[in-house]
Amino acid sequence: xxxxxxxxxxxxxxxxxxxxxxxxxxxxxxxxxxxxxxxxxxxxxxxxxxxxxxxxxxxxxxxxxxxxxxxxxxxxxxxxxxxxxxxxxxxxxxxxxxxxxxxxxxxxxxxxxxxxxxxxxxxxxxxxxxxxxxxxxxxxxxxxxxxxxxxxxxxxxxxxxxxxxxxxxxxxxxxxxxxxxxxxxxxxxxxxxxxxxxxxxxxxxxxxxxxxxxxxxxxxxxxxxxxxxxxxxxxxxxxxxxxxxxxxxxxxxxxxxxxxxxxxxxxxxxxxxxxxxxxxxxxxxxxxxxxxxxxxxxxxxxxxxxxxxxxxxxxxxxxxxxxxxxxxxxxxxxxxxxxxxxxxxxxxxxxxxxxxxxxxxxxxxxxxxxxxxxxxxxxxxxxxxxxxxxxxxxxxxxxxxxxxxxxxxxxxxxxxxxxxxxxxx
RNA sequence: GAGCCUGUAGCUCAACGGCAGAGCGCCACACUGUGGAUGUGGAUGUUGUGGGUUCGAAACCCAUCAGGCUCCCCA
Numbered sequence: 001x002x003x004x005x006x007x008x009x010x011x012x013x014x015x016x017x018x019x020x021x022x023x024x025x026x027x028x029x030x031x032x033x034x035x036x037x038x039x040x041x042x043x044x045x046x047x048x049x050x051x052x053x054x055x056x057x058x059x060x061x062x063x064x065x066x067x068x069x070x071x072x073x074x075x076x077x078x079x080x081x082x083x084x085x086x087x088x089x090x091x092x093x094x095x096x097x098x099x100x101x102x103x104x105x106x107x108x109x110x111x112x113x114x115x116x117x118x119x120x121x122x123x124x125x126x127x128x129x130x131x132x133x134x135x136x137x138x139x140x141x142x143x144x145x146x147x148x149x150x151x152x153x154x155x156x157x158x159x160x161x162x163x164x165x166x167x168x169x170x171x172x173x174x175x176x177x178x179x180x181x182x183x184x185x186x187x188x189x190x191x192x193x194x195x196x197x198x199x200x201x202x203x204x205x206x207x208x209x210x211x212x213x214x215x216x217x218x219x220x221x222x223x224x225x226x227x228x229x230x231x232x233x234x235x236x237x238x239x240x241x242x243x244x245x246x247x248x249x250x251x252x253x254x255x256x257x258x259x260x261x262x263x264x265x266x267x268x269x270x271x272x273x274x275x276x277x278x279x280x281x282x283x284x285x286x287x288x289x290x291x292x293x294x295x296x297x298x299x300x301x302x303x304x305x306x307x308x309x310x311x312x313x314x315x316x317x318x319x320x321x322x323x324x325x326x327x328x329x330x331x332x333x334x335x336x337x338x339x340x341x342x343x344x345x346x347x348x349x350x351x352x353x354x355x356x357x358x359x360x361x362x363x364x365x366x367x368x369x370x371x372x373x374x375x376x377x378x379x380x381x382x383x384x385x386x387x388x389x390x391x392x393x394x395x396x397x398x399x400x401x402x403x404x405x406x407x408x409x410x411x412x413x414x415x416x417x418x419x420x421x422x423x424x425x
Numbered sequence: 426g427a428g429c430c431u432g433u434a435g436c437u438c439a440a441c442g443g444c445a446g447a448g449c450g451c452c453a454c455a456c457u458g459u460g461g462a463u464g465u466g467g468a469u470g471u472u473g474u475g476g477g478u479u480c481g482a483a484a485c486c487c488a489u490c491a492g493g494c495u496c497c498c499c500a
Contacts, residue, residue: 009491080500081500083500111499113455113498113499115493116494116497117493119499177452192499196495208489261452263500284499306500328477335458337458367457368458368459368460369459371460372459373459376460385458385459388458389460397459399460401460402461404460
């Protein structure tokens with residue numbers, strides 16, 4: 001045990017139960033994406049480090065990526081995000097794509113971070129983007145996709161809310177406060193941190209960054225003004241579109257949403273679990289311009305968001321929204337009476353499979369008691385018994401494990417009986 | 426990269442310088458052709474790893490590995 005080789009720190013082992021959750025999330029992601037007509041796509045899992053050096057933050061490339069030298073001496077990176085790959089692939093076919101491009105993807109990513117609750121070094125992420133259109137209605141559609149997903153996994157608007165803001169609106173407010181352009185990034189970070197800092201400390205930090213008292217007071221006024229969106233034509237149209245799309249109950253305006261990333265230029269949004277133990281965003285995204293600037297394409301605007309599977313899984317668990325786990329996809333267990341029945345039981349299982357019924361067969365002689373216990377643990381609906389008594393009469397015992405009732409049926413009628421019992425079970 | 430906390434049976438935890446335990450789970454039997462319920466019995470540990478202090482260490486000290494909570498970061 002002690003000498004066992006351990007998995008790499010921050011990676012995840014998916015036992016069947018965790019795999020079922022991952023697939024559950026994947027299926028809901030796919031359903032929400034496809035409901036809006038988005039196409040599934042993917043990119044390489046390993047990329048040249050230069051792909052990220054161009055666009056991504058320094059922190060990401062130097063400290064938070066899994067980078068190594070391959071046998072040919074090139075530096076490669078396990079992808080920490082998808083956007084640069086998206087940009088390259090779009091640019092390569094920029095003139096032959098049908099716009100608007102609506103693409104989604106769900107796959108693995110790696111970031112060399114300190115693992116903690118809701119954050120691992122290996123995770124799955126849903127990315128979804130609409131490219132080639134720049135309108136508040138397009139932004140609303142992405143938020144609607146996110147809302148549709150949240151609803152589909154059983155989260156109510158009380159439990160998960162998407163908070164929205166607009167970078168251009170904030171910029172115009174910052175203009176009014178005469179906050180100079182070179183301080184905007186600092187102020188963004190300041191706003192992002194507000195919920196994590198004590199009020200007095202936050203004030204002091206703001207002054208330290210070079211804001212004067214008037215600007216600080218003005219900033220606090222902005223951040224507590226939840227009606228501010230009414231002054232943004234874009235946001236008015238955005239919320240109007242959300243209303244029409246029927247998902248506005250999941251969405252709220254919040255001037256505190258900034259998203260530190262440099263490249264967001266218009267609408268920004270983040271979804272949070274409103275009551276759980278995870279303080280991290282469930283998903284986040286926004287509108288960006290110049291997606292292709294660094295990969296040699298023509299200017300192209302887009303809107304999109306990303307959602308990690310780790311936080312989502314924790315939220316679902318805490319809300320009791322995990323789907324029931326079925327240990328086996330089989331509905332039926334064919335027991336093995338003793339070794340003289342090996343061929344007959346195996347043939348019986350094959351007969352069921354040929355009829356499209358997922359079937360387990362016990363592969364070695366064992367007490368029936370043990371075999372029934374196994375069927376129980378695997379939660380199969382039916383168990384079949386074929387022993388000397390039945391065999392002599394050309395019958396098979398079919399037992400409903402939930403009700404405990406069992407019937408003898410003729411071998412020729414077995415498939416129909418099993419199908420009938422399964423549809424009632 | 427920094428700070429704090431935690432590692433004991435498969436799981437959840439107790440023992441807090443003096444014989445390493447409980448519940449759940451697991452296995453067997455009651456029931457040699459039938460699961461879930463019940464009863465009886467049983468197995469399970471280099472106390473994360475390595476060193477040190479001590480007559481004696483799961484406990485105290487140092488190192489290391491892993492996990493958790495923050496800071497940082499969140500593309």
